Amino acid sequence: MTTVQDQGLVSAPAATGTARRLGALGGLAYRYGLLAVLLGLLVVFSLARSRFHTWDNTLIILQSVSIVAVVALGVTVSMTVGGFDLSVGANVGFVVMVTAQVMVRYNLTGATAILAGLAAGLLVAAVNTLLIVVARVPDLVASLGTMFAFQGLALIITSGQSVSVGMDLGGGRVAPGRYDPDFLWFGTAKVLSIPVAVLVMIVIAAVVIVFLTYSRWGRALYAIGGNPVAARLAGIPVNRYRALAYVISGLCAACAGILLSARLGRGDVGAGDVYLLQAVAATLIGFAVLGANRPNPFGTLVGAVFLGVLINGLTMLNVPYYTQTFVQGALLVAALLLSYAVAPRSRRAS
Amino acid sequence: MTADVDAPALAVERLSKRYGPVEVLRGVSFDVARGEVVGLVGANGAGKSTLIKILSGAVAASAGQVRIAGAVTNPATVRQAARAGVQTVHQEIGAGVIPGATVAENLTLDSLAPGGALWRSRRRTRAAAREIAAAAGLGADLEAVLDRPIEELPTSERQQVVIARALSARPRLLVLDEPTATLSTRESERVLASVGRMAAAGVAVLYVSHRLAEIERICERVVVLRDGVVQRDVPAPFVARALAEAMLGGTLSTLRHEIRGGGSPVLEARGVRARPDGAPFDLVVRAGEVVGITGLVGSGQTELLEQLYGARRLLGGTLSLRGRPYAPQSPADAVRAGVGLVAESRAEQIVPTWSVRRHVTLPRVRAHSRFGLMDPRLERATARRTLGDFGVVGPGADAELGDLSGGNQQKVLVGRWFDGHSTLVLLDEPFRGVDVGARADIAAHLRERAHDIGLVVASSDPAEILQVADRVVVMADGGVSGELRADQMTTEELSRLLTTPARHSRTTDARENRRAFGLETT
Ligand SMILES: Nc1ncnc2c1ncn2[C@@H]1O[C@H](COP(=O)(O)OP(=O)(O)OP(=O)(O)O)[C@@H](O)[C@H]1O
Ligand SMILES: [Mg+2]
Numbered sequence: 095m096t097t098v099q100d101q102g103l104v105s106a107p108a109a110t111g112t113a114r115r116l117g118a119l120g121g122l123a124y125r126y127g128l129l130a131v132l133l134g135l136l137v138v139f140s141l142a143r144s145r146f147h148t149w150d151n152t153l154i155i156l157q158s159v160s161i162v163a164v165v166a167l168g169v170t171v172s173m174t175v176g177g178f179d180l181s182v183g184a185n186v187g188f189v190v191m192v193t194a195q196v197m198v199r200y201n202l203t204g205a206t207a208i209l210a211g212l213a214a215g216l217l218v219a220a221v222n223t224l225l226i227v228v229a230r231v232p233d234l235v236a237s238l239g240t241m242f243a244f245q246g247l248a249l250i251i252t253s254g255q256s257v258s259v260g261m262d263l264g265g266g267r268v269a270p271g272r273y274d275p276d277f278l279w280f281g282t283a284k285v286l287s288i289p290v291a292v293l294v295m296i297v298i299a300a301v302v303i304v305f306l307t308y309s310r311w312g313r314a315l316y317a318i319g320g321n322p323v324a325a326r327l328a329g330i331p332v333n334r335y336r337a338l339a340y341v342i343s344g345l346c347a348a349c350a351g352i353l354l355s356a357r358l359g360r361g362d363v364g365a366g367d368v369y370l371l372q373a374v375a376a377t378l379i380g381f382a383v384l385g386a387n388r389p390n391p392f393g394t395l396v397g398a399v400f401l402g403v404l405i406n407g408l409t410m411l412n413v414p415y416y417t418q419t420f421v422q423g424a425l426l427v428a429a430l431l432l433s434y435a436v437a438p439r440s441r442r443a444s
Numbered sequence: 445m446t447a448d449v450d451a452p453a454l455a456v457e458r459l460s461k462r463y464g465p466v467e468v469l470r471g472v473s474f475d476v477a478r479g480e481v482v483g484l485v486g487a488n489g490a491g492k493s494t495l496i497k498i499l500s501g502a503v504a505a506s507a508g509q510v511r512i513a514g515a516v517t518n519p520a521t522v523r524q525a526a527r528a529g530v531q532t533v534h535q536e537i538g539a540g541v542i543p544g545a546t547v548a549e550n551l552t553l554d555s556l557a558p559g560g561a562l563w564r565s566r567r568r569t570r571a572a573a574r575e576i577a578a579a580a581g582l583g584a585d586l587e588a589v590l591d592r593p594i595e596e597l598p599t600s601e602r603q604q605v606v607i608a609r610a611l612s613a614r615p616r617l618l619v620l621d622e623p624t625a626t627l628s629t630r631e632s633e634r635v636l637a638s639v640g641r642m643a644a645a646g647v648a649v650l651y652v653s654h655r656l657a658e659i660e661r662i663c664e665r666v667v668v669l670r671d672g673v674v675q676r677d678v679p680a681p682f683v684a685r686a687l688a689e690a691m692l693g694g695t696l697s698t699l700r701h702e703i704r705g706g707g708s709p710v711l712e713a714r715g716v717r718a719r720p721d722g723a724p725f726d727l728v729v730r731a732g733e734v735v736g737i738t739g740l741v742g743s744g745q746t747e748l749l750e751q752l753y754g755a756r757r758l759l760g761g762t763l764s765l766r767g768r769p770y771a772p773q774s775p776a777d778a779v780r781a782g783v784g785l786v787a788e789s790r791a792e793q794i795v796p797t798w799s800v801r802r803h804v805t806l807p808r809v810r811a812h813s814r815f816g817l818m819d820p821r822l823e824r825a826t827a828r829r830t831l832g833d834f835g836v837v838g839p840g841a842d843a844e845l846g847d848l849s850g851g852n853q854q855k856v857l858v859g860r861w862f863d864g865h866s867t868l869v870l871l872d873e874p875f876r877g878v879d880v881g882a883r884a885d886i887a888a889h890l891r892e893r894a895h896d897i898g899l900v901v902a903s904s905d906p907a908e909i910l911q912v913a914d915r916v917v918v919m920a921d922g923g924v925s926g927e928l929r930a931d932q933m934t935t936e937e938l939s940r941l942l943t944t945p946a947r948h949s950r951t952t953d954a955r956e957n958r959r960a961f962g963l964e965t966t
């Protein structure tokens with residue numbers, strides 16, 4: 095027979111699950127691990143390259159992540175209701191093509207192009223809503239379908255070609271328009287030495303953070319993501335809010351598409367394709383920020399910046415570009431491990 | 445450290461548990477002998493479920509130890525506890541089933557654990573499941589649903605699957621945390637009979653329930669827990685009343701409420717049906733009265749309330765609320781019109797990881813926001829008021845709702861509709877898992893609030909209904925078989941109505957009945 099003392103149970107910590115095993119360390123890693131790694135990276139890169147921690151380079155990093163961040167904020171909103179908008183990349187590409195087409199092919203103003211771009215984003219959102227909310231197709235497959243459809247549609251409206259100034263329309267005709275300088279302002283100009291795209295990102299991020307974290311609509315969206323039945327029984331119009339989430343996601347993608355179009359100054363085929371994975375990665379990395387363990391806009395922003403810092407720093411260190419995807423993937427996996435394996439399990443019995 | 449035949453099957457020794465600054469268990473000690481059924485009772489939040497989570501390895505104790513058959517076994521994981529011979533049915537049934545898996549798969553889960561056969565055939569799974577169900581006396585009931593996903597089953601059947609599975613593991617110690625809370629009388633009987641059989645076969649049983657009548661019937665000894673301390677440890681026979689007073693630390697009021705007639709109609713339902721095959725009936729709910737609905741499980745109470753709340757399509761008839769047509773297409777419509785529902789299933793109303801405060805204000809986000817932004821101060825004030833009004837004990841408004849004891853979670857879910865914005869509140873089994881003292885408090889509180897709003901309380905336990913209602917509507921087979929004044933409801937009359945099928949015509953006009961009872965003069 096053993097006594098109480100040698101059972102070592104006398105002062106077991108109160109926490110349970112994995113955190114009990116890892117003790118307080120696990121809890122700290124869970125909350126601050128990702129921010130600590132980001133901070134460490136910043137220090138390492140700064141020590142290795144004095145160019146890294148200059149104001150100019152900071153702006154370069156922020157500019158490089160601005161489009162990804164805006165797309166990712168939309169993905170975050172779609173994930174708060176337990177959904178997943180896979181069509182954002184295709185949406186960005188579609189908006190790029192629509193804006194280019196409006197200005198170059200139809201010779202209309204930049205303002206018209208912006209309106210057309212937003213309308214295009216809303217169209218994607220409408221299709222998603224129709225499929226997911228009305229027809230009850232599961233989110234993932236529905237938005238995958240939308241992704242395909244709009245990648246295709248972007249090709250159809252431009253006959254499969256990139257849209258550039260002076261392009262041949264066939265039959266000896268040449269596209270009459272060009273990119274409106276007012277439109278290009280979004281991609282090239284600076285206000286108080288800060289690129290417009292960065293400012294747009296900051297504004298959209300602020301709006302989404304306030305909306306999701308503090309507004310009553312955000313509360314409802316999170317309730318739906320947490321337990322849709324409970325939300326419904328509490329009188330939340332679940333379908334309306336799910337549609338709202340996809341509309342916000344579509345609008346964010348449209349804004350990103352406009353920024354991208356203005357930066358490129360032309361409509362490139364497949365320009366939006368890279369943004370899906372990057373945005374999803376930023377959102378999922380965001381889960382691990384401050385132990386949120388759920389989609390959260392501040393975390394998403396940190397996630398996007400994290401990806402940008404990593405690429406920028408590695409490039410400065412002359413790490414071959416072809417290893418960058420791997421490094422980003424490893425970062426994502428590490429963040430997922432933090433969110434899922436190190437997170438204190440639900441304290442309820444299982 | 446080998447098993448000792450003479451040692452008690454379970455010995456709990458000076459067990460303590462603290463959550464942060466709160467000490468939930470304070471040096472609890474008691475034994476359960478082989479073949480003995482010991483009842484564990486206590487008010488909501490006394491620490492019963494916490495003790496059980498420690499026994500089952502789900503939670504670690506802060507101090508003290510657990511011996512199984514004489515050997516110190518402080519189980520660190522659920523599997524360790526199972527290997528030591530402890531099988532537990534937890535209070536939240538969500539904890540015991542795997543959603544997505546079929547009923548047969550859920551019944552045979554233990555053979556899926558390491559050490560089970562590598563390959564499983566559907567046929568063998570089904571055969572094994574049948575055996576397990578039969579051993580628990582459920583054979584015929586589950587046969588038809590063996591291949592259905594478990595989440596399609598009603599709460600009561602799900603609970604029985606969990607119990608059957610625990611029984612099938614041939615435990616040394618069987619721990620049941622409010623196993624009958626969601627069950628009908630007949631289903632409860634089956635569980636009680638199984639417990640008796642297990643005990644006769646030498647299994648030690650620790651049985652938690654708020655139904656003191658059950659404790660009286662099956663327990664040879666009862667341990668009363670109050671504020672984490674063993675208050676009494678007494679052998680049978682015991683008196684339910686004395687137990688209640690020991691667990692509450694005071695006397696239980698036996699005052700019967702005065703029956704009230706009610707004022708102007710709040711809800712008028714004409715020609716509604718609870719089920720497609722049920723007879724249509726009328727139901728009128730007046731301000732100032734509490735209408736109780738009772739009936740055997742499956743007689744259509746839940747279906748009726750869900751229709752009145754817009755959570756289910758209205759099967760027929762018309763509704764009006766305070767004289768105006770009322771046709772809710774969704775719960776959102778109902779809530780906007782001032783109708784609230786406390787649903788039958790607690791798990792379906794809980795958002796994981798959310799605080800008490802957020803749960804309280806979820807139906808009222810608009811009222812708790814300014815310019816669209818949530819106002820945490822206002823929210824906290826409402827949450828605190830609700831906690832106070834309904835006597836919720838626990839870690840407070842900003843704690844996770846899941847950290848409250850089961851009964852206290854229930855009080856929060858009931859209390860959130862009584863914020864002054866409701867016109868009609870529908871309560872489906874609101875006393876589930878609530879201790880006898882709190883039940884009386886809640887009943888009194890509901891009656892106090894009923895003076896200007898309409899209240900409908902459905903329960904399959906007539907005793908609960910009598911405690912709160914002025915008028916009792918008895919349902920059978922999806923229709924209404926009769927209606928009684930609460931103080932005129934006798935056991936004989938009730939059992940007659942419970943089994944009388946509703947006549948297939950518009951038999952019950954509430955007004956006529958009320959006239960017959962002298963509640964209405966014109
Ligand atoms: N994870 C936790 N963190 C903080 N407090 C907790 C936690 N879990 C339980 N408690 C508190 O411990 C106390 C005992 O809870 P427990 O669930 O054991 O009560 P109970 O006796 O089972 O009550 P009920 O009859 O309502 O089920 C409650 O006050 C509860 O709020
Ligand atoms: Mg409990």
